[in-house]
Amino acid sequence: MSPTSIRTRFLILSDTHGAELPDACFEHSADVVIHCGDLTNSSYITEFQATIKQLQRLKAPIKLVIAGNHDFTLDTPTFEQKIREAGLENDSSVKKVYGDYEEVRTLFENEQDNGIIFLDEGTHLSTLPNGALLNIYASPYTPSLGDWGFQYHPERGHDFQIEEDVDIVITHGPPRGIMDYTDNRRAGCPDLFKAIARSRPQMHCFGHIHEGWGAMIAQWRDRTLIGNEPSHFTAIDYGQSSVVTKLSRLDPETSPAVVETSHCTDDAIPLKTDHQTLFINAAFEASNTAGDGLEMHPVWQVDLELPCAKIVRSAAH
Template structure:
């Protein structure tokens, strides 16, 4: 039986840019223009510090000049006016003297309308989408801006709530979780890329104190879906990339109880000087690379947070060559 057709695709990933710009004069930082050319740009949320309209405009202008055929963007917990329910409850408290009840409506119109479209940006709300590229790639992507409740910021859910697995899934039943998924992540092999704001539990999710704060239900969904790529941000200190190997199973229950019992290759090493010179950290897991990704057995996980824990834009974007399905 012939192997499915694939095409090598270059993906540039950034997250948690928090209204910063990429200053070309900051020669000692990798996040500076021009960023590397790619087929796809993924921004994993936290475009702003607190969701003001002028911050969104700055984020759009920052991405306007990135050379990518397809630019896909989700929100994060700091992008509070893009969560209309949250903004209705908390917008006045968060925006204080700058509060404008219409800010949420205007923000959504900005990201869904001509302002973002003119920069080549497609804003993704929670759900599954399909896209085609001029290189022949046709891929599915699941997007979600939500993460476990965090200091009363936007796009929250409680840790006992399973937002990513179907209500009839053994994952939710075994964990005694409350199933709340409106748009569950599809089963393998129906999604190629997953982009979320928050990380899965135990995977590039450790805070500066060493605590793992990712979502165990999201990790379970990743084991079920086995996407080629899962990129996220949110936890600045977790910046990095690793290959997660699903081929040796561990019980779902052990994952919930706090174990990170997943067979994982060593985190990809990063040469900081090269990253600064190249304006990115680069990984090749395509069929042209030394160790191609094993579809259905491995997922490349990337925390693409540009900021460090002190909100300094010192981390580089991730640039990945990956095989995607071909038309």
């Protein structure tokens, strides 16, 4: 392992929808927990409280959280519109169930001392307790014509402003063509794929499409060959890419609570920075339509190398 890098362990999950995690999840220690959204099923404040208690129990000093479409009370304009359209502005029972505007955000702000950090869309740079520098881009937005939170019209698209020096991308939904197949169609976002193909982070983790649970290491083609409108057909060399695992490989009788994978320099399959990206679909809740016999999907434990913060800052000066 390079002296300029630090092995960093991530525990990654998504789409818990307020459910309890298996006890085995709390036996694993990590440097960072990542939750890719859909913390709740109906955005009830009690569901947020239950999820926060689960996050508190996970063994990691830092727990990064984004919203999903089900967490619409965190999308204040959408929440206000829902209340207004239903004519419930003065209904006190609504506040008992969902909380007041911004109340859920306050819940997360009060958890920062416990290491739970809610991320809005954008780039977030921090030094981890293990000394690594973590550069993250986060976005809760997904394409839809529905009536949920953090969504945009598919035909209008969305501007994912991912810089090329970002290490990890956390989104709620998948990019088009990557573990996004549901209802006989691709549900991922082409704009997100283009942004990922241009920035080529070490890891992109997401959920949203429960049937897509799994992980793959994508080998990028040469930038000069994919043009200005990259797609999963043109930008990825599937002959050189590899599947870590996927739902069809899980046995309902023996499926573990946590699946472990490691891609550091000294590992059997090291990740080649700027040439490969590890894609993780971490949807925890099983899909009713998959027919795989699973009630829940494993949480992901991933080891990657991040740059040492001291060395990066010394080089900057």
